[in-house]
Amino acid sequence: MKALLRGLELIAALVVSAAVAYLALVADPLDRLEAARERHLALRQQYLDASWKLANLDVLRQQLATMKQRQQAIRKILPDADGLIVGREALEHSIRAALPPRLAPSLELAMGNSVMRDFYAYRPFSMRVSGDFSDIVQFLQRVSSGSERLRIVRQLSMKPRSPGTGVTLVAEVYAFAYLTEDAMAALRKAQSQDDEGKKR
Amino acid sequence: MKVHPIAAAIGAIAIASVLVALAARVLITQASTRQLAENDRLERALGPLRDKVGEVDPLRGVLEDFLARKQIIETIAPAAAPAAEALAELSQLPRSVVLKELNLERLHLVATSVVRRDEDLQAVIAKLGTSRLLGNPRVRTRDPKTGTTEVEMDLKP
Numbered sequence: 012m013k014a015l016l017r018g019l020e021l022i023a024a025l026v027v028s029a030a031v032a033y034l035a036l037v038a039d040p041l042d043r044l045e046a047a048r049e050r051h052l053a054l055r056q057q058y059l060d061a062s063w064k065l066a067n068l069d070v071l072r073q074q075l076a077t078m079k080q081r082q083q084a085i086r087k088i089l090p091d092a093d094g095l096i097v098g099r100e101a102l103e104h105s106i107r108a109a110l111p112p113r114l115a116p117s118l119e120l121a122m123g124n125s126v127m128r129d130f131y132a133y134r135p136f137s138m139r140v141s142g143d144f145s146d147i148v149q150f151l152q153r154v155s156s157g158s159e160r161l162r163i164v165r166q167l168s169m170k171p172r173s174p175g176t177g178v179t180l181v182a183e184v185y186a187f188a189y190l191t192e193d194a195m196a197a198l199r200k201a202q203s204q205d206d207e208g209k210k211r
Numbered sequence: 212m213k214v215h216p217i218a219a220a221i222g223a224i225a226i227a228s229v230l231v232a233l234a235a236r237v238l239i240t241q242a243s244t245r246q247l248a249e250n251d252r253l254e255r256a257l258g259p260l261r262d263k264v265g266e267v268d269p270l271r272g273v274l275e276d277f278l279a280r281k282q283i284i285e286t287i288a289p290a291a292a293p294a295a296e297a298l299a300e301l302s303q304l305p306r307s308v309v310l311k312e313l314n315l316e317r318l319h320l321v322a323t324s325v326v327r328r329d330e331d332l333q334a335v336i337a338k339l340g341t342s343r344l345l346g347n348p349r350v351r352t353r354d355p356k357t358g359t360t361e362v363e364m365d366l367k368p
Contacts, residue, residue, distance in 0.1 A: 017217055024221040025228070032232035040239040047246040054253045061257060064264035071267040078273045089280045131283050144302060152295030161284055164294040167315035182294075187287060189280050 087159045089131070092188035095198055096125035097134035102186050105160065106138065109153035117141040130195075133187045135165070141172060141179040154184065161187045292318050292366045297344045304338070307331040311359070318366045321351065327358040339364060 064071060093101065099122050110118055123135035138154075140147065147169070155164045166183040190198075294315055301310060301322060308331065312323040326332045332350065339348035344367055351361040 020217060021220055021224065025224050028221075028225040028228035029232075032228040036229070036232040036236045037239065040236055040243060044239050044243040044246060047243055047250060051246060051250050051253065054250055054257065058253060058257055058260070061260040061264050064267055065260060068264060068267065071264075071270060075267050075270045075273065078270060078277060082273050082277045085277055085280045085284070089284055130279065131287075148295050148298050148302065151298065155291070155294055161287060161291070163287065163291045164315065165317060167294055167313070169298065169313040171311065187283075189283065 086189075088161050089187060089189045090160065092125075092132045092190050092194060095127055095132060095190060095194050097132050097186055097188045099125075099134070102134060102136065105158075106136075106154060109158070110140075110150055111142075111146045114140050114142040114146050114150055127190070127198075131187055131189055133185045135183060135185050137181070137183045139179065139181045141177060143177045147178055147180045151180065151182065163187075289368050290317070291368055293344050293368065294366070297366055300342055300344055304335055305331065308335055315366070318368060319363065320345070320366055321361055321363045323359065323361050325358045326360050332360060336362070343367070 092098075102122070103120060106120060107115075107118070117140050119139040121137045123137075125132050125134045140150065151164070151167075155162045163185045164182055165185055167180065168182075169178050169180050171178050292315060297315075297320060298313065301313065304310065304324075307326065307328065309325040310322060311325060314321045314323075326335065332353070336348050336350070339345050339362070345364045346367050348362055348364040351363045353360040
């Protein structure tokens with residue numbers, strides 16, 4: 012029994028002294044070695060990526076030029092939101108720009124509030140305009156499906172005015188815009204600050 | 212001075228642990244130094260390489276931005292009714308049809324018109340049935356006395 016106790020004492024002493032020696036002398040340099048190895052792996056990957064890019068530089072230059080053109084085109088269809096909303100003034104300006112001059116006096120525009128979704132925002136707006144059928148169709152085409160910008164006609168009604176004076180169009184339309192990474196990051200930051208404020 | 216054998220054994224274990232740990236520390240420090248030197252060499256080699264290829268670095272961001280917008284457009288666009296084109300097409304109907312009113316709700320269009328004769332109505336339905344933009348035209352209501360007829364149809368996005 013006594014021999015067993017001595018054995019246990021010796022084992023305990025071995026474990027404790029090994030742990031203390033490890034923590035005092037080995038742990039810190041080992042962490043530094045691990046960090047240096049991780050850095051090496053990252054640098055190696057960067058080197059391989061850069062070497063691959065260098066070998067394909069001409070092709071990548073062409074791709075970049077092509078993608079920039081396509082990005083410009085798609086930005087016209089789904090432009091950046093003005094912060095986290097679809098800008099009221101820019102939207103109104105683009106609608107008025109699409110209006111044939113003869114319809115200008117009769118246009119009535121009403122803007123709804125901008126609504127935010129995961130990666131985009133939209134603003135509903137309604138318009139009422141009177142004039143010749145062909146002018147109205149042309150205007151509607153510019154504002155909706157023929158527009159460079161993504162728009163959805165949600166509801167529309169067209170009725171004749173008094174005989175010989177054309178038609179009146181009433182339409183509810185959605186205009187869309189893209190929420191950039193920066194805008195979303197700002198929103199997330201504001202929300203987390205708001206959450207923290209509520210917890211306090 | 213007489214030392215208890217257990218105490219002597221514990222002391223020996225402690226000294227041995229420290230010596231082993233010191234030896235390990237020396238080896239690890241040497242490996243770290245070698246690794247840091249290798250990292251320095253790699254970083255120096257990377258510098259000029261980065262300068263040469265830096266001009267194409269924005270490609271990834273441009274591509275991601277393009278794909279994100281494309282995905283949104285592809286999600287939303289199917290709900291976009293070709294309203295203007297559909298109205299233009301309805302304006303091409305025969306003179307025997309007098310268009311009175313149009314109502315569009317998303318992809319569902321109701322056209323109210325005056326069509327006196329049944330055969331004219333059938334011709335209109337047949338014509339709308341062949342349209343690229345309009346589908347499934349059908350009569351919703353018809354007043355045989357006045358000829359006022361509501362025709363409903365679906366818009367093809």
